[in-house]
Structures are given as C-alpha cells and as structure tokens.
Amino acid sequence: RTDDAEVVVFCVPSYACQRRTTLENHNTILTDALSLLAENAELSDQEGRSVAFRRAAAVMKALPGAVTGVTQLRGLPCLGEHSLRVIKDILETGASAEVESTKQSERYKALKVLTGIFGVGPKTAERWIREGIHTLQQLQDSGHTLNRAQQAGLQHYDDLNQPVAKAEADAIAEVVERAVVSVSPGAQVTLTGGFRRGKPTGHDVDFLITHPEEGGEDGLMSKVVSRLESQGFLLYQKTTRNSYLESKDGPARPASNMDRFERCFSIFKLHEDEGRGTGHPGTPTGNTAAANSGSPGDSDSRSQIHGGEQRLLVSGEDGGPEETKPAGHRPWRAVRVDLVVSPISQFAFALLGWTGSKLFERELRRWAGHEKTMSLSSHALYDNKQSRYLRATSEQEIFAHLGLEFIPPSERNA
Ligand code: CTP
Ligand code: MN
Ligand code: MN
Ligand code: MN
Structure with missing residues (x-):
C-alpha cells in the first residue's frame, strides 16, 4: 500500500460557526504563525488579508490532531495560497521566513508597542511611526498631545499589557455585581468575552448587564459607574450612551460591526492581597449576581475572594494596612473592564x-x-x-x- 493510504485527511465545515473550537489546539505553531500575519495585516489596515489569515488559523485550530504534512490539508476550507505556503514552510523547514522577518521588523515591533497603549489604534500608530516614533520614550519626547484614554493607557501601560487571570476577573465580577445590585436590586450581571468561553486569561474583563423588566435597565449604567467611581474603583472610564433607538438605519443594517448599546470602557483598580489573613471561602461568581455575599466585616467597597492560588482583594481605597507590603510594591494593578447594558x-x-x-x-x-x-x-x-x-x-x-x-x-x- 502507498504512504498516501495512511495519511489522515482532515475535514471541517467552512464557517467557524459550524465548528466546535475548544481551547485545545493541536497546531499552535501553525496557528501562532498565521495569527501573527493576521495581526500584522490588521495593524497595517489590511482587513481583507487579516480576515483571510484569521480564517486559516481558525481552521487549523479546529483540527482534531496535529498536522504533519500538507497532504493532510487537501480539501480544507479557507486555506488560501498564501496561508498554505506558510504552513508548508513550517512543516518542511520548521519556520516561515515571512513570519520570522515580520516578527523582527521594526515596523511590526513599533505597531505592537504603540497599539499596546489603550486608546491607540492602528491609524494613530501608523501616523506616529511615519514621524519616526517607535517607542514609548520617543512618544513621550515627541510632545504629542494625548487624549484622556491614551494618557491613562500610557500611565498603566505595563499593567494593561499583562494578561488578566480568571481569579482577577472573578474578583472584579464580585465588585461589579455588588455595585449593580446596590443601584438596581433586580439587575443581572453576566461575565462575557473570553472568560465566558473558558479562557484562563484575557486582555480585559467583559460584562453584560440587564434587568428582567424591559426598561428596568434605563439609567442603570450611569448609576453603576457613579457608584464604582465614588468607591474609587475606576482609574478611567468613558461611557457611551445607547444609540440604537435614535439611529435611523435600524437594527438590521448596523453602520458597522459596532453595536449601539450603552457601554463603558474602563480601567479598574484591582487590589491584590497576598498577605491578608482570614478570607471567607471562595464566593462563586459567574453568570448571576452574587449579591451581598461578602463576609461580615467586609466594607461595601471590598470583597475578598479566593482565586486559584492567589488571594485577591479589590479595594476602592488606596490604603489598607501597608505593613505586609514589600517596600516599593504597589498593592494594586490596573485592569481593563468593559461594561455593556442591554434591555432584556x-x-x-x-x-x-x-x-x-x-x-x-x-x-x-x-x-x-x-x-x-x-x-x-x-x-x-x-x-x-x-x-x-x-x-x-x-x-x-x-x-x-x-x-x-x-x-x-x-x-x-x-
Ligand atoms: N465587541 C463588540 N464591540 C466592541 C468590542 C468588542 O461587539 N467594540 C465584542 C467582540 O466581538 C467580542 C466580545 O465583545 O465578541 C469580546 O471582545 P474582546 O474583549 O475584545 O475579546 P475577548 O474575546 O474577550 O478576548 P480577550 O480575552 O483578549 O479580552
Ligand atoms: Mn483533541
Ligand atoms: Mn475580553
Ligand atoms: Mn472587551
């Protein structure tokens, strides 16, 4: 029999929404390479190319085993000439020259650094790079006026570029749930985004807020944001009101992929508390509001929960006992949080x-x-x-x- 007869040929449906894609990825080398090219295209304002690489990467993520040869890919959808060449290079030589040179290019590195600032998109980054700005230092020295988001982004650069752990997301969930329930007792908070998909880390924490009675969500966002702000949880926030009802093009034809819910892009102040003693047992958080579940003695603005190996404390105040903190160690970190309010x-x-x-x-x-x-x-x-x-x-x-x-x-x- 021929070698061909032993080749495992994979077969997947062509739309990602027809496939089951878990976090278990048997082809990370290939998907990392394709994702990097997708990211580079996205940062270079080449959306078509970016989507093509993302689709190719998604097909590879959905395969039930590791690919060892291109013959296994026969008949797979979404693998264009370019993506196939990248895959072939990696399978045959261990690396793709295009991926490696992109990764090391000054342009890609600068785009990564600059778009790593919250509030800076590919277009702004591109403009700065054309002026010779490639680093944060050069940006600061340039004297460019930054908007409020970008200032906050620069100020919390390191924190915001450090992945958010699930335990941190859960700590923030508890704070958000308390704030929401305190301003509207029936309201419900759901963790969405990557953490709802079971990811162990994320670049931010996403929440969807609603109220079981239609209209009960009216005015909720500003009250929640005011409460969180007064408790000192927000290092930055920008709230955008609902533009769904007032827009004339109607729900079937959204102007862009952006939806028009009332939303708040924020930066949270998350306190960590490694040394603090007697927390109560882990409070389950997740899809429903865990109202008033704090231990006796917790002030309203604090919630202490277990999170894996770490113990986390979210606090509205700067302070708290400092004795246990090593000198120079900041007892909190900044975390990006997205809040969205939807009618039921x-x-x-x-x-x-x-x-x-x-x-x-x-x-x-x-x-x-x-x-x-x-x-x-x-x-x-x-x-x-x-x-x-x-x-x-x-x-x-x-x-x-x-x-x-x-x-x-x-x-x-x-
Ligand atoms: N989303 C959206 N409109 C935006 C931003 C995000 O509809 N302006 C949606 C995205 O389509 C996505 C979800 O919100 O479905 C979460 O987006 P995001 O937080 O960017 O991605 P995650 O999948 O949560 O990944 P990460 O872990 O990196 O945060
Ligand atoms: Mn498997
Ligand atoms: Mn997210
Ligand atoms: Mn988000």
Missing part, C-alpha cells in the same frame, strides 16, 4: 454578540447574510425574506433560527 428583549443577542470570539461573531454574521438571507447583530436577527424580526430569548433559539447546531461558549474559541 435584546439580551440573547447581546450575550451571543459579546461572548466572541471575534472571528466566531464575524462568521455568524457572514453565515446569516450569505446562507440565510438574514441580518444578525448584537441587537436583533432580521429575516430579509420574511421581512420580519425573529425573536429569541436564548442563544439556543438564535442558533436554531440560523439553522445552526448550538455551539456552547467553550466551543466558540475560533
């Missing part, structure tokens, strides 16, 4: 839209448009053939409307 009638769509991954979301919308003649957003699903909105109160119903098998959050890691 749109909650399922908002939940689906804010759980990600970004590619999974993009593929859901592409599937809806190209295969079902429907328009999906984080607000609604519109059937263009029937000229009507399709209601849903759960993610399961949305998948069913779309004619897709339900994929749970932990399998949306495309």
Whole structure:
C-alpha cells in the first residue's frame, strides 16, 4: 500500500460557526504563525488579508490532531495560497521566513508597542511611526498631545499589557455585581468575552448587564459607574450612551460591526492581597449576581475572594494596612473592564454578540447574510425574506433560527 493510504485527511465545515473550537489546539505553531500575519495585516489596515489569515488559523485550530504534512490539508476550507505556503514552510523547514522577518521588523515591533497603549489604534500608530516614533520614550519626547484614554493607557501601560487571570476577573465580577445590585436590586450581571468561553486569561474583563423588566435597565449604567467611581474603583472610564433607538438605519443594517448599546470602557483598580489573613471561602461568581455575599466585616467597597492560588482583594481605597507590603510594591494593578447594558428583549443577542470570539461573531454574521438571507447583530436577527424580526430569548433559539447546531461558549474559541 502507498504512504498516501495512511495519511489522515482532515475535514471541517467552512464557517467557524459550524465548528466546535475548544481551547485545545493541536497546531499552535501553525496557528501562532498565521495569527501573527493576521495581526500584522490588521495593524497595517489590511482587513481583507487579516480576515483571510484569521480564517486559516481558525481552521487549523479546529483540527482534531496535529498536522504533519500538507497532504493532510487537501480539501480544507479557507486555506488560501498564501496561508498554505506558510504552513508548508513550517512543516518542511520548521519556520516561515515571512513570519520570522515580520516578527523582527521594526515596523511590526513599533505597531505592537504603540497599539499596546489603550486608546491607540492602528491609524494613530501608523501616523506616529511615519514621524519616526517607535517607542514609548520617543512618544513621550515627541510632545504629542494625548487624549484622556491614551494618557491613562500610557500611565498603566505595563499593567494593561499583562494578561488578566480568571481569579482577577472573578474578583472584579464580585465588585461589579455588588455595585449593580446596590443601584438596581433586580439587575443581572453576566461575565462575557473570553472568560465566558473558558479562557484562563484575557486582555480585559467583559460584562453584560440587564434587568428582567424591559426598561428596568434605563439609567442603570450611569448609576453603576457613579457608584464604582465614588468607591474609587475606576482609574478611567468613558461611557457611551445607547444609540440604537435614535439611529435611523435600524437594527438590521448596523453602520458597522459596532453595536449601539450603552457601554463603558474602563480601567479598574484591582487590589491584590497576598498577605491578608482570614478570607471567607471562595464566593462563586459567574453568570448571576452574587449579591451581598461578602463576609461580615467586609466594607461595601471590598470583597475578598479566593482565586486559584492567589488571594485577591479589590479595594476602592488606596490604603489598607501597608505593613505586609514589600517596600516599593504597589498593592494594586490596573485592569481593563468593559461594561455593556442591554434591555432584556435584546439580551440573547447581546450575550451571543459579546461572548466572541471575534472571528466566531464575524462568521455568524457572514453565515446569516450569505446562507440565510438574514441580518444578525448584537441587537436583533432580521429575516430579509420574511421581512420580519425573529425573536429569541436564548442563544439556543438564535442558533436554531440560523439553522445552526448550538455551539456552547467553550466551543466558540475560533
Ligand atoms: N465587541 C463588540 N464591540 C466592541 C468590542 C468588542 O461587539 N467594540 C465584542 C467582540 O466581538 C467580542 C466580545 O465583545 O465578541 C469580546 O471582545 P474582546 O474583549 O475584545 O475579546 P475577548 O474575546 O474577550 O478576548 P480577550 O480575552 O483578549 O479580552
Ligand atoms: Mn483533541
Ligand atoms: Mn475580553
Ligand atoms: Mn472587551
């Protein structure tokens, strides 16, 4: 028999939303390489290229085993000529020259450093690089006026570029839940984004807030933000009001991928407390508000919970006993937090839209448009053939409307 007969040929459906993509990745070398090229294209304002590499990487992530030869890839979707060449180079020589030279290029390194500043996107970074600014020092020396977000981003640069651990996300969840419930007792907080997909770390922590009565969410964001602010939890926040109802183009035709919920991009002050003694047992946090679950004696602005091996304390104040802290050690760190408020009638769509991954979301919308003649957003699903909105109160119903098998959050890691 020929060698060919022993080759395992992989087969996957072409849309990422038709596939189950767990965090278990058997081809990290290949997906890291393709993701780097995707990132470089994205930072260079080449969206088409970026999406092509992301789709190729997502296909490799979904494979049930490690790829050892290109013959195994026959018939796989989304692998263009360019992606296949990168994969082939790595399989045959151990590396891709294009990936290695991109990684080491001054341009890529500068784009990474500059867009690593919260509030700085690829366009701004590009402009600065053209002026010869490649480092934070050069940016500071340039005398450029930074906006409020960028100033905060620069100030907390190291913290914000350090991954957020699940235990830290849980500590912040408890603070957010308390703040929300204290201003609106029936309101509910759900952890979304990468942590809902089971990721062990993230670049931020995402929350979706709603109220079981329609309209009960009105005015909620400003109250929550005021409360968190008065407690000293926010190092930075920018709240954007809901622009869904007032926009004229309607939910079926969003102006961009951006949804129009009331949202708050913030930087939280997360206290760590390695040395502090007698915490209560870990408070379960997660999808529902764990109201008033603090131990007796916790002040309202504090919650102490177990998080893996670490003990974390989120505090509104700078202070707390300093005796146990090593000199020069800051007892807190900055963490990016996104808050979104949705009316209950749109909650399922908002939940689906804010759980990600970004590619999974993009593929859901592409599937809806190209295969079902429907328009999906984080607000609604519109059937263009029937000229009507399709209601849903759960993610399961949305998948069913779309004619897709339900994929749970932990399998949306495309
Ligand atoms: N999202 C969005 N509009 C934005 C920003 C994000 O709809 N302006 C959605 C994304 O589509 C994604 C979710 O919010 O589904 C979470 O985005 P983000 O926090 O950027 O990504 P995560 O998947 O959570 O990854 P990470 O762990 O790096 O935070
Ligand atoms: Mn496996
Ligand atoms: Mn996130
Ligand atoms: Mn986010």
